Amino acid sequence: MTITKQRHLAPRIYEMTLTGDLVQEMDKSGQFLHIRVPRADMLLRRPISINAIDKKAGTCRIIYRTEGAGTRIFAELQAEDRLDVLGPLGNGFDLTGIQAGEQVYIIGGGIGIPPLYELSRRILALGAVPIHFLGFANSEVMYYTEEFKALGDCRFATDDGSFGLHGNVGNLLLNALAEADYQKNPPAAVFACGNNGLLKTVDQLFSDHPNAQISLESRMACGVGACYACVCHVADDETGQKSVKVCDQGPIFPVGKVVI
Numbered sequence: 444m445t446i447t448k449q450r451h452l453a454p455r456i457y458e459m460t461l462t463g464d465l466v467q468e469m470d471k472s473g474q475f476l477h478i479r480v481p482r483a484d485m486l487l488r489r490p491i492s493i494n495a496i497d498k499k500a501g502t503c504r505i506i507y508r509t510e511g512a513g514t515r516i517f518a519e520l521q522a523e524d525r526l527d528v529l530g531p532l533g534n535g536f537d538l539t540g541i542q543a544g545e546q547v548y549i550i551g552g553g554i555g556i557p558p559l560y561e562l563s564r565r566i567l568a569l570g571a572v573p574i575h576f577l578g579f580a581n582s583e584v585m586y587y588t589e590e591f592k593a594l595g596d597c598r599f600a601t602d603d604g605s606f607g608l609h610g611n612v613g614n615l616l617l618n619a620l621a622e623a624d625y626q627k628n629p630p631a632a633v634f635a636c637g638n639n640g641l642l643k644t645v646d647q648l649f650s651d652h653p654n655a656q657i658s659l660e661s662r663m664a665c666g667v668g669a670c671y672a673c674v675c676h677v678a679d680d681e682t683g684q685k686s687v688k689v690c691d692q693g694p695i696f697p698v699g700k701v702v703i
């Protein structure tokens with residue numbers, strides 16, 4: 444794919460727009476791209492979620508945070524540079540059964556938020572009502588706030604209280620669950636992506652929910668189900684032997700399915 448734009452969104456956080464034939468194969472939210480770092484000594488690709496898809500324009504976007512050598516190299520790339528991209532990979536969020544007018548909870552934290560943007564656009568396109576619960580470390584590292592506000596109700600939390608609720612996404616959710624509206628009108632579906640602490644909270648709070656899905660992160664090598672680098676244990680397995688591969692059976696699983 445060819446980079447058409449790089450945008451610095453917040454400290455260490457970048458948005459990259461890519462164009463290529465691959466965009467026409469991107470049909471779901473929650474899938475990821477496995478991107479080769481353009482340096483000969485870096486053999487492992489880096490998995491990055493698809494943030495937005497525009498088939499008409501033939502472009503897609505990713506948002507990434509620089510963590511190590513690979514993502515730091517991504518941040519140095521410019522428009523016209525080319526990237527070796529494998530994808531779209533993974534199962535993606537399952538939107539089956541979501542009806543117009545139904546409320547849907549979209550829950551994200553930090554660098555888990557990017558795939559939720561395309562998800563929320565698709566929920567909206569179904570006529571359903573996305574309600575966003577988004578958490579960040581502090582106001583300085585917030586991004587895409589206006590983009591999410593344009594899609595629907597947003598509730599924000601920051602760890603240091605510099606914006607929104609002082610606390611984490613779990614606190615935001617507990618407040619929402621205590622509201623009278625939750626009892627009368629619970630969400631038809633719940634989707635979450637973020638760190639393991641956030642996912643555990645969602646896994647517990649919505650353990651009885653019939654349609655709650657969480658997106659897991661795991662270290663990956665092949666990205667296509669061949670190497671078993673990304674396995675994760677299945678919950679309620681007495682033998683402790685059963686596992687799933689996050690790359691091709693996930694990254695999205697129903698709550699209660701895997702050990703986080």
Ligand SMILES: Cc1cc2nc3c(=O)[nH]c(=O)nc-3n(C[C@H](O)[C@H](O)[C@H](O)COP(=O)(O)OP(=O)(O)OC[C@H]3O[C@@H](n4cnc5c(N)ncnc54)[C@H](O)[C@@H]3O)c2cc1C
Pocket residue numbers: 475487488489490491492493506507508509510511512513514515554557558659660661662663694
């Ligand atoms: C399905 C999936 C979707 C992701 N989506 C995003 C996203 O949208 N935006 C974003 O910023 N990050 C995302 N990540 C995390 C991202 O893959 C890592 O931050 C990135 O691989 C780090 O590479 P690096 O070279 O900078 O770091 P290094 O630490 O130098 O990487 C060394 C090796 O470890 C792997 N690795 C390091 N951290 C992680 C991690 N957290 N998860 C998986 N592999 C890791 C790298 O891929 C590489 O193979 C996602 C991870 C997964 C599994």
Ligand code: FES
Pocket residue numbers: 662663664665666667668669670671672673674688689690691
């Ligand atoms: S990364 Fe190879 S099987 Fe998942």
